[in-house]
Amino acid sequence: MNAAIIFGLLVILMLTGMPISISLGLTVLTFLFAMTNVPLESVALKLFTGIEKFEIMAIPFFILAGNFLTHGGVARRMINFATSMVGHWYGGLGLAGVLACALFAAVSGSSPATVVAIGSILLPAMVRAGFPKQFGAGVITTSGALGILIPPSIVMVMYSVATNTSVGALFMAGVIPGIGLALVLGGVAWYRAKKFNYPRQPKASLSERFRTFRESVWGLLLIIVVMGGIYTGLFTPTEAAAMSAVYAFFVAVFVYKDMSLKDVPKVLLSSANMSAMLLYIITNAVMFSFIMANENIPQSLAAWMLAQGLGVVVFLFAVNILLLAAGNFMEPSSIVLIFAPLLFPVAMKLGIDPVHFGIMMVVNMEIGMCHPPVGLNLYVASGITKMGITELTVAVWPWLLGMLGYLVLVTYWPPLSIWLPQRLGLM
Numbered sequence: 001m002n003a004a005i006i007f008g009l010l011v012i013l014m015l016t017g018m019p020i021s022i023s024l025g026l027t028v029l030t031f032l033f034a035m036t037n038v039p040l041e042s043v044a045l046k047l048f049t050g051i052e053k054f055e056i057m058a059i060p061f062f063i064l065a066g067n068f069l070t071h072g073g074v075a076r077r078m079i080n081f082a083t084s085m086v087g088h089w090y091g092g093l094g095l096a097g098v099l100a101c102a103l104f105a106a107v108s109g110s111s112p113a114t115v116v117a118i119g120s121i122l123l124p125a126m127v128r129a130g131f132p133k134q135f136g137a138g139v140i141t142t143s144g145a146l147g148i149l150i151p152p153s154i155v156m157v158m159y160s161v162a163t164n165t166s167v168g169a170l171f172m173a174g175v176i177p178g179i180g181l182a183l184v185l186g187g188v189a190w191y192r193a194k195k196f197n198y199p200r201q202p203k204a205s206l207s208e209r210f211r212t213f214r215e216s217v218w219g220l221l222l223i224i225v226v227m228g229g230i231y232t233g234l235f236t237p238t239e240a241a242a243m244s245a246v247y248a249f250f251v252a253v254f255v256y257k258d259m260s261l262k263d264v265p266k267v268l269l270s271s272a273n274m275s276a277m278l279l280y281i282i283t284n285a286v287m288f289s290f291i292m293a294n295e296n297i298p299q300s301l302a303a304w305m306l307a308q309g310l311g312v313v314v315f316l317f318a319v320n321i322l323l324l325a326a327g328n329f330m331e332p333s334s335i336v337l338i339f340a341p342l343l344f345p346v347a348m349k350l351g352i353d354p355v356h357f358g359i360m361m362v363v364n365m366e367i368g369m370c371h372p373p374v375g376l377n378l379y380v381a382s383g384i385t386k387m388g389i390t391e392l393t394v395a396v397w398p399w400l401l402g403m404l405g406y407l408v409l410v411t412y413w414p415p416l417s418i419w420l421p422q423r424l425g426l427m
Contacts, residue, residue, distance in 0.1 A: 006031060006291065010338075014330075024284035024338070031291055056282065058157050058167070060275035061241035065222075066108035067267045068248035073258030074219035075117035078103045079125075081212040087201030091193025093126045094139045095186050101143035102182040105150040107222040107244075111332075111369055115144030115380045123385060130199045133385060134395035135192065141381040141392065142399035143185050145366035148332055150178035152226050152241065154278070155332045155365060159358045161282065162340040166355070167237040168230045169426040173355045173417045175227075177363065180416065181406055188402045218251045231424060278333055285337030292342060312350050316411050319343055320364060327368015331376050335365055359417040363410050367403050370396050 009030060013023035069075070082099035089095055100118050108114055119140040126136035148155040151171035160167040192198075204212075225247055226240045235243065252259045259267075310318075322343075326335050340361065347357045369377040372393050382392055410416055 005035065024288050028284065028287040028291060056161055058238040058241035059154055059278055060271065061245045062152055062154055063110070063274050064271040065241070065244040065248040066110045066113045067271050068245070068252045069108050069219065070113050070117045071252065071259050071263065071267055073256045074107065074251070075104055076121055077216035078219060079118060079122055081216040083201065084204035084209045084212045088203035089190065090200060091189045091198055092201045093122065093129055093131060094135060094189035094193060097122050097139045098143045098182055098186040098189060101140070102146050102150060102178070103220065105147040107219055108147060110154060111145050111147035111377055112380045114147040115140055115377050116384065118144065119381060119384045133387065135198065137381055137385045137387055137392055138395040138399050139189050141377045141396050142370050142403065144377050145369045146178060146182060149174050149181060149362050149366055151175065152244070153362065155336055155362055156358065158282070158333055158336045159340055159361065162337055163344045163354060163358070165358055166426060169355050169421040170358050171227070171230060171237060172421040172424055172426055173359050174362065176420055177359055177410055177416055181403070184402045184406045185399055188399050192398060218255050222247055281333055282337060288338060297342065312352060315346065315350055316360070320407065320411060323361060323364035324367060327365060327371065332365035332369065335368070336361065353414055353418055355421060356414040356417045360411050363407050367400065367407060370400055
């Protein structure tokens, strides 16, 4: 009964158009003061202990690094490198868009930042080259979602905070699924380009490829700084985030010189605003999960499912449906912080690996960012392409089908997610 009241109140508040963070906060306060006898002292203690986790510090650093790279010309150089490598294939610029998004995702950790940075440069070039605008929009909108699967990923950090799963293991677990999804999206682009005979670029010479690689190498090195540092144990994921922010600042201001020192305060302020918003959501989500735990809602759900004889296959199918539905009206950070504390205990009771479960949730949220009515990437891409949401939805549909098929593979074949972190001794 209490579970129905909590979620019913949350849904009602969100349907009024209220931001997720405020809806969570009001739901918590209403339940605390009107429907439970939990001492407020324990609530205050949980509020502070819940957000003093070292991993949370990684979020503002990764946001800052992503903002430096978005404003610092890294995206343009990555696009040039990607185009020189695959531009001569069918749908060459589309494939270059997928590759550039995958590379930029690996240094920014943010899907909207990837869509803006790559899309604002590549989409006009694709239209000039003779590609339909819908094709370019479909490629960039869906490939931009790689930002939350290919590490470093802010959403993975939030899953770690919500479930106490190793951030390093999650980062490494996202590598193979991220590459696999990039191949799926690239395959859809290649097939459609060949089917409709879209234009191809002239094949770049070896010297041209080397030149574009040399120009983009400073940005690409950030992948090695973050992933290599975590893998070798040189620093923790949080320390890697701080290193990436310092490195991105150095590259943007002193190496590429696309950003002057007077632009830095604006980037810092923008990053602080975004970090404050996410930390406010985390704070309210911590209280929300505290209420659910206090009312034994996850434990009751797990007991009910086990009593019904529902196994792993049915549970994972139900989780996918729930998360895809949530993606219709919530953004990834909120989905993780609300649903992970509820679903994670059930998954553990059924013997599902926590890292595999996290990657499955992230792939779900990638799809949610690309489908209406509130897919975040759709709105970002709409601003770049000047296309309506309905038109964009039609444009991304072939890639969405590919992503849904890939979700089934990720869901029911755990080795895809957990093989690499196991080989690296992180699990």
